[in-house]
Structures are given as C-alpha cells and as structure tokens.
Amino acid sequence: MIEVKPKSFESLLSEAITKAKTNNDTQLISMTEEIRKVDPVRFFASARKLSMDRVFWTSTSEQFSIAGVGNAWKVEAEENRTEVIESRWQKLLDEAIVHNPYKVPGTGLVALGGMSFDPSVRKSELWNNFSHGSFQIPILMLTRRASRYYLTTSLEVRGDDDPNELNKWVVQAKEMVMDRTEWLPDSPGINTQQEIAPGQWKDTVKHAADMIKSRDAEKIVLARELRVRLKKDASVASILKNLMAAQPNSYVFAVERDGDCFVGASPERLVKQEDEQLFSVCLAGTAPRGKTDEEDREIARQLLHDEKNRSEHDFVVKMIRKSMETCCDAVYVPDKPVIHPFKNLQHLYTPVTARLQKGYSIFDIIEKLHPTPALGGVPREKSMTYIREHEQLDRGWYGAPVGWMDSNRNGEFAVAIRSGLVQGNIVSLFAGCGVVRDSDPEAEYEETKIKFRPMLSVLED
Numbered sequence: 001m002i003e004v005k006p007k008s009f010e011s012l013l014s015e016a017i018t019k020a021k022t023n024n025d026t027q028l029i030s031m032t033e034e035i036r037k038v039d040p041v042r043f044f045a046s047a048r049k050l051s052m053d054r055v056f057w058t059s060t061s062e063q064f065s066i067a068g069v070g071n072a073w074k075v076e077a078e079e080n081r082t083e084v085i086e087s088r089w090q091k092l093l094d095e096a097i098v099h100n101p102y103k104v105p106g107t108g109l110v111a112l113g114g115m116s117f118d119p120s121v122r123k124s125e126l127w128n129n130f131s132h133g134s135f136q137i138p139i140l141m142l143t144r145r146a147s148r149y150y151l152t153t154s155l156e157v158r159g160d161d162d163p164n165e166l167n168k169w170v171v172q173a174k175e176m177v178m179d180r181t182e183w184l185p186d187s188p189g190i191n192t193q194q195e196i197a198p199g200q201w202k203d204t205v206k207h208a209a210d211m212i213k214s215r216d217a218e219k220i221v222l223a224r225e226l227r228v229r230l231k232k233d234a235s236v237a238s239i240l241k242n243l244m245a246a247q248p249n250s251y252v253f254a255v256e257r258d259g260d261c262f263v264g265a266s267p268e269r270l271v272k273q274e275d276e277q278l279f280s281v282c283l284a285g286t287a288p289r290g291k292t293d294e295e296d297r298e299i300a301r302q303l304l305h306d307e308k309n310r311s312e313h314d315f316v317v318k319m320i321r322k323s324m325e326t327c328c329d330a331v332y333v334p335d336k337p338v339i340h341p342f343k344n345l346q347h348l349y350t351p352v353t354a355r356l357q358k359g360y361s362i363f364d365i366i367e368k369l370h371p372t373p374a375l376g377g378v379p380r381e382k383s384m385t386y387i388r389e390h391e392q393l394d395r396g397w398y399g400a401p402v403g404w405m406d407s408n409r410n411g412e413f414a415v416a417i418r419s420g421l422v423q424g425n426i427v428s429l430f431a432g433c434g435v436v437r438d439s440d441p442e443a444e445y446e447e448t449k450i451k452f453r454p455m456l457s458v459l460e461d
C-alpha cells in the first residue's frame with residue numbers, strides 16, 4: 001500500500017492516472033475524510049439513485065455502521081473462492097494508493113461481501129446474481145463509529161482517464177448520496193406467504209434424527225424456505241431501518257447484486273478480528289421469549305439445563321475451540337453457556353477469544369470455521385452431504401459468512417441467518433435448526449417459525 005498526502009482528490013486522481021499510464025495497468029486510489037453526520041440508512045437509500053451495487057453492515061450495539069455504493073474494486077469467485085479472494089485482496093493491498101489519516105477500523109480500504117453456504121452446490125436460478133464468493137470496495141463508503149462519520153472515496157483509474165471529468169462525477173455522486181432529505185417509505189406489507197414443503201421438511205427432520213439415533217451422524221442442521229409476496233416492491237433501506245430498531249443486538253446487513261438484495265439481522269458472530277485478537281461466538285440452542293418477566297426467566301432457566309439444547313450447543317463449542325487451536329494461541333472458552341436474549345427468542349451463547357498466530361489471516365479462520373455445527377453439523381462432511389441430498393432448497397448465501405475486512409487487519413463476519421433474499425416484491429426467507437437425536441419434527445418446525453419472525457415482522461405493515 002502506498003500512503004500519500006494529496007492536496008485534493010483531483011490531484012490524487014492525476015497522480016494515479018500518470019502511474020496507470022506508465023505501468024499500462026489500472027490503479028486503485030482511496031481517500032478518507034471525516035464528515036459531518038449522515039445517517040447510514042439514509043445514505044444507503046439515496047445511493048439507489050446511482051444504480052450501482054450497494055452494501056450495508058452494522059453492529060448496532062457498538063454504533064458501528066458501514067454503507068457503501070459502487071464497485072471501485074470487485075472480486076467474484078466461483079471456484080477456490082478463499083484463495084482467489086485472498087490473493088486478489090493481498091495484491092490490491094500492495095498496490096493501492098491510499099490517503100487515510102484516521103486509522104479507524106472500517107475506514108480506508110475496506111472490502112465488504114460474503115459467500116455462499118456451500119461452494120460445491122450448483123447455483124439455482126434464485127441466487128443467480130450471487131457468486132460463491134463476492135467482495136467489493138465501494139466507490140463511496142460511509143463509516144459511522146459512535147458520533148464520528150467518515151467518507152471514503154475509492155476509484156480504479158486507467159491511463160486514458162480524464163482527472164477533471166472523474167472528479168466532477170465524484171463530486172456529483174457524493175452530493176447525491178449525502179442528501180439528508182431522502183425519504184424512507186413505510187413497510188411494504190405482505191400479500192401472501194408460502195411455506196415451501198413444510199410436511200416434507202418435517203419428514204426430513206425425522207429421517208435425520210433417526211439417522212443420528214443409529215449413530216450415522218451427531219448433528220445435522222436443516223433449513224427451510226418461506227416465500228413472501230409483498231404488496232409492493234420492498235425498499236431495502238426501510239427494511240434495514242426497521243431491523244436496526246427491532247433487533248438492536250444483531251448484525252444488520254445487506255448485500256446488493258444487480259438489483260437483488262440479501263438482507264438480514266443475524267445474532268451470530270462468526271469472527272471479529274482486531275489485529276491479532278480474535279472473537280468468536282458459539283450460538284445454538286433456542287427457546288421462545290416469555291410473555292412476562294417471570295415466564296421469560298423460567299424459560300431461560302429450562303433452556304440452560306435442557307439436555308437436547310445443550311447438546312446442540314456443545315457440538316458448536318467443541319468444534320470452534322478445536323479449529324481455533326490449530327492456528328491461535330490463548331484460546332479461551334468458558335465452561336458453560338449463558339443465555340443471550342433477542343427480541344423474538346433466546347439462545348445459548350458461549351463467547352470465544354483467541355490470539356491469531358503469525359502467518360494466518362482472517363480468511364484462514366473463515367475457511368476453518370465455516371460451516372460451524374450451528375449451520376452444518378457433526379461430522380462436517382457427513383452432515384454437508386446429507387444437507388446437499390435432502391434439503392429442499394438452495395441456501396445460497398443464507399447461513400454463510402457475511403461481513404467486511406480492512407487493510408489494517410480489522411474485520412468482522414457474521415453468520416448470515418435470520419435473513420432473506422429480496423427480489424422486487426418477492427422475498428425468500430430462510431430458517432433452520434439443529435437436529436440432534438432427541439429432535440421432535442413438530443418442535444423443530446415451531447422453532448423455525450420463530451426464526452422467521454425478525455424478517456417477517458419488518459415486512460408486515
């Protein structure tokens with residue numbers, strides 16, 4: 001990475017264009033400035049006018065958000081995705097010309113995106129616009145951290161570009177996305193809901209549980225789809241706004257590809273990196289919320305001691321610990337889970353901390369962790385084969401890592417659950433649950449029903 005201190009964005013452009021001409025190659029530049037307050041959701045909404053892919057990420061509890069639009073750089077990988085993405089990202093980090101005096105996580109060079117749950121599955125029509133791995137550096141990116149706001153502008157230039165023209169376009173685009181008067185429409189309202197093959201799904205749960213009883217596997221996560229037809233086309237910005245309000249301790253995210261948008265509010269962190277420090281979470285085991293405080297506490301107490309839910313949870317803990325130990329020091333995992341309540345349900349939760357050893361990157365961690373038994377199963381390959389053969393659905397990006405990373409070894413990835421794919425007025429929602437030997441198909445069905453609630457409730461009018 002080449003750090004520079006240009007007088008203006010235009011002078012940075014001129015410098016980069018000259019360099020591109022000399023090298024007969026493209027050149028990526030990126031410049032970050034601190035700006036006055038702009039609401040990230042409004043930024044996302046206004047960015048629609050640019051008709052380019054948008055991306056959104058927030059860890060609401062930390063008041064940290066990123067909203068971006070356009071592709072200054074993009075990597076799409078259908079095969080060997082982590083190697084392809086990592087090598088392209090490393091090359092970019094070596095060559096980019098950057099001005100970012102702030103060093104705030106999530107500013108400067110930031111790649112946002114995600115991947116599909118299972119790269120060996122042939123994509124269905126539904127997920128046509130989403131590659132097995134896809135990351136972008138937005139052209140315009142807003143980063144909010146508590147009460148500070150930063151705008152990063154990145155562009156890839158060629159030797160024959162005109163700095164003046166490019167600069168003019170950037171100035172106009174900035175004005176457009178920072179329009180503070182952008183209006184957010186109300187929730188679209190739901191016309192019809194169609195559960196995809198619920199009976200068959202319950203039969204599969206029974207089949208999987210029987211297989212586990214005969215010791216052919218230990219845990220298999222099975223998901224199903226709910227297809228929703230809205231009264232009008234969804235405004236993703238409004239969905240984001242409502243998700244942030246309704247699910248304050250979840251990661252609210254959106255990744256748009258050619259008009260389709262994958263959106264969700266996930267309670268599950270896969271991994272967060274701050275230099276060599278890693279934070280992960282084991283989240284599995286579910287119960288509803290109580291109607292009164294007393295009932296809520298009683299349900300929580302039962303969940304903590306419930307053998308079936310504890311076994312679902314413990315598979316995840318064991319696997320995350322083991323994976324971390326292959327490339328980290330100081331792996332710390334508490335002995336027992338605690339309850340983590342969310343708006344619609346409560347989960348068993350065990351946090352994990354670790355120190356990443358030299359020579360490993362966040363890609364190595366993602367590759368080792370995904371899919372954890374919270375979304376795949378135990379043993380990993382057996383459960384994946386079972387899912388491929390029996391689930392009536394293309395998971396696409398559901399249940400897979402989604403998030404961001406920057407050039408200073410900061411990043412965070414969530415497991416993309418409580419999510420849906422928005423295509424105009426059609427939304428495909430996904431929810432699954434961990435099947436273990438004592439799973440009852442009817443109870444698992446009810447559990448998935450609650451897991452649809454976070455997304456469903458923000459679509460209803």
Ligand SMILES: C=C(O[C@@H]1C=C(C(=O)O)C=C[C@H]1O)C(=O)O
Nearest residue numbers: 284285286374417431432433434
């Ligand atoms: C698979 C999902 O959630 C996962 C399954 C859980 C369970 O079965 O108890 C709990 C949290 C997640 O690990 C989902 O929400 O779709």
Ligand SMILES: [Mg+2]
Nearest residue numbers: 285286433434
């Ligand atoms: Mg469960």
